[in-house]
Structures are given as structure tokens and as C-alpha cells.
Amino acid sequence: MTDIDFYQDPVNYCIEALSSDDSNERYNAADILRGLAGEAEPALVAICQHIEHDSDIEVRRQCVFALIDIGAALKQRANQCLPYLEAVKNEDDAELCELAQLAIAEICS
Structure with a gap:
């Protein structure tokens, strides 16, 4: 899929994986970024695009879920994500x- 080595650069590996045609790869990339929390700051734009x-x-859910942990780590440094989160807050999908x-x-606390 990519020339980026996951073990050397997991954040950029996941950013690239978010562009995959395979929804499972995109889901897994968001999940890995969630686990990286504050280290995933360079991925905020890509995560927001997928939200x-x-x-x-x-x-989409997994990207928002990732922002719970990333937001807890970055706090106001993740403010750029707020408009995307506000936009989906009123969608039909309750989860x-x-x-x-x-x-x-988490971002605002």
C-alpha cells in the first residue's frame, strides 16, 4: 500500500492509509491514530476530512472516536477540529x- 514504514513513522503511515479505497484500512488507520493520541497531531487535517x-x-465514527483521545491529549491544540465536530453533532446517526x-x-476541557 505505501512506501512509508509503519514502525518508523506510524502517523504518516496512517495519514496515507486514510486515503485507501479500502474502508477497513481507513478504519484501522483512525484506530491506530486514536491510540497514538497526542503524537497524532500531524494527522488532524486528514482525520477531519474523513469526518x-x-x-x-x-x-467517520472511528475518526470522531479518535478525536476523543487525541483531543484529551492535545486540548486546545486540536481546536481546528471543532467546526467538523460541530457539523456532525446534529446528524441523524446517534452514535x-x-x-x-x-x-x-475533551478538546474544550
Whole structure:
């Protein structure tokens, strides 16, 4: 899939994996970024793009879920994500909305 070595550069590996056509790869990339928490700061733009535009609801949820842990680590350094989280907070998917509210709370606390 990529020339980037996961073990040498997991964040950039995951950023690239978020561009995959395979929704499972995108989901797993978001999950790995969640686990990296504060180290995932360079991935915020890519995560936000997938919150807004990914065609798979599970990937969108996982990206928002990732922002709970990333937001807890970065706090206001993740403020750029707030407009994306606010936008999905009122969508029809209850789980997505709940996760967005939790992520907003972590970033703003």
C-alpha cells in the first residue's frame, strides 16, 4: 500500500492509509491514530476530512472516536477540529453525534 514504514513513522503511515479505497484500512488507520493520541497531531487535517467526507459511516465514527483521545491529549491544540465536530453533532446517526459531543468536551476541557 505505501512506501512509508509503519514502525518508523506510524502517523504518516496512517495519514496515507486514510486515503485507501479500502474502508477497513481507513478504519484501522483512525484506530491506530486514536491510540497514538497526542503524537497524532500531524494527522488532524486528514482525520477531519474523513469526518466530513468519508463514504463509510463506521470510518467517520472511528475518526470522531479518535478525536476523543487525541483531543484529551492535545486540548486546545486540536481546536481546528471543532467546526467538523460541530457539523456532525446534529446528524441523524446517534452514535456519531454522541462521539462528537465527547470529543468536543475533551478538546474544550
